Every structure is written in structure tokens, then in C-alpha cells.
Amino acid sequence: MLPKDRQRKRAELADAALKMQQTNVTSHFDVAPAKEPQPEAYSDELFKEVAIEWLIETNQPIQAFEHPTFKRMIELAARATRGIQLPTRKQTCAEILRMFKEQMKGLSERLNSKAVAGEVSLTCDAWQADNADGYFAVTGHWIEEILSETPGSVGGWTEMEALLGFTQLNTSHNGERLGQALYKVCDRLHIVHKVC
Numbered sequence: 001m002l003p004k005d006r007q008r009k010r011a012e013l014a015d016a017a018l019k020m021q022q023t024n025v026t027s028h029f030d031v032a033p034a035k036e037p038q039p040e041a042y043s044d045e046l047f048k049e050v051a052i053e054w055l056i057e058t059n060q061p062i063q064a065f066e067h068p069t070f071k072r073m074i075e076l077a078a079r080a081t082r083g084i085q086l087p088t089r090k091q092t093c094a095e096i097l098r099m100f101k102e103q104m105k106g107l108s109e110r111l112n113s114k115a116v117a118g119e120v121s122l123t124c125d126a127w128q129a130d131n132a133d134g135y136f137a138v139t140g141h142w143i144e145e146i147l148s149e150t151p152g153s154v155g156g157w158t159e160m161e162a163l164l165g166f167t168q169l170n171t172s173h174n175g176e177r178l179g180q181a182l183y184k185v186c187d188r189l190h191i192v193h194k195v196c
Contacts, residue, residue, distance in 0.1 A: 039083065107162060108189045115145045119196035122164070124182060126173050134169035136178060138185045164189060 040046060055064060064070055077084045087095065111120060121141045128134050141161045148155035165185030171177055186192045 111191050116142050120194045134173045136167050136169050136181050138165040140164040
């Protein structure tokens with residue numbers, strides 16, 4: 001057989017195989033979109049049951065219901081007129097990072113403002129969890145001036161403190177590594193020059 005004849009024969013066999021394939025009707029129909037489940041009618045008893053299920057299934061402490069931010073979230077959701085839409089995991093992670101950056105920027109501006117003219121003292125703690133993970137936390141302490149409405153007069157002072165950094169130590173936590181971690185925390189907040 002000649003090469004051209006072989007190619008033509010292969011094409012004919014492939015055509016015949018295609019024609020012999022069984023088809024189905026599924027491809028000719030549009031799939032109807034899934035219907036949204038109808039919301040359950042509200043009752044205090046049902047809300048209590050669902051809240052306790054959430055508490056148990058997510059391993060929350062019992063006093064979670066008493067936390068002010070939890071109460072605020074529930075009160076805000078109660079005012080929703082068209083239900084609520086919870087963020088996805090990806091959206092939640094992005095929002096947490098955005099809020100963290102915003103808080104750190106605000107803290108840096110505060111520590112470098114005229115109201116904090118003095119130095120910032122630090123307390124540090126490093127520990128190892130039962131699973132051998134090491135952690136390092138840095139807390140800052142400072143005196144903040146309460147600015148007065150009258151120019152040139154002092155309104156008073158107040159002691160302040162805040163968690164400046166919390167990190168997991170991936171390597172052994174010797175003095176050099178702890179020093180590097182501490183420097184990074186201070187550098188991120190632009191307070192290296194204010195640490196006493």
C-alpha cells in the first residue's frame with residue numbers, strides 16, 4: 001500500500017469509529033441552576049440551638065457568647081434586611097492581613113507621634129509549646145501625653161502598652177536568633193531609635 005493510501009484508510013477508519021460512537025441526550029439540555037435553600041423561620045429557640053451547635057462544633061469557650069465583639073456581630077446581623085453574606089476563607093484571610101497592616105501602621109504612627117516623646121520599653125517572652133514549636137512575643141510599654149486644648153499646656157500622661165510582635169521561631173531560639181526577631185519587630189514599627 002502506498003503512504004497516501006494508508007493515510008486515507010486511517011482517516012476513513014477514524015471517521016467510521018466516530019460515527020459508531022453512541023450519543024446521549026444530556027448534551028442537548030441546559031442544566032437548571034440549583035435553587036437557593038429557603039431560610040428557616042427565626043425563633044429564639046432555634047437561634048439558641050444553632051448558636052450552641054456552632055459553639056460545640058468549633059470548640060469555642062462557653063463565654064464566647066458574652067464577648068462584646070460576638071454580641072456586636074449578632075446585633076449587626078439582626079439588622080440585615082436581606083440576610084447576610086459571610087466572607088469566604090480567601091476573603092477572610094485577605095481582610096485579616098489588611099486589618100493587621102492597618103493596625104501596625106496606626107501603631108507605628110502613634111509610637112512616633114508627638115504624644116509619645118519618650119522612649120519605648122520592651123518586655124519579651126519566648127517559650128516552646130508541647131509540640132516543640134517555639135514562639136516569641138514582644139510587648140511595648142510607653143508614657144503617652146494627653147494633649148491639651150490649650151497650646152503649651154500638658155493635659156496629663158497615661159501609661160500605655162501593646163503587643164508589638166508575635167512570631168513563631170522556626171529555628172533554635174538562642175540569643176542571636178531572639179535578637180534578630182526583636183530587631184525585626186522594632187524595625188517594622190520604625191521604633192529602633194526609641195527603644196531603651
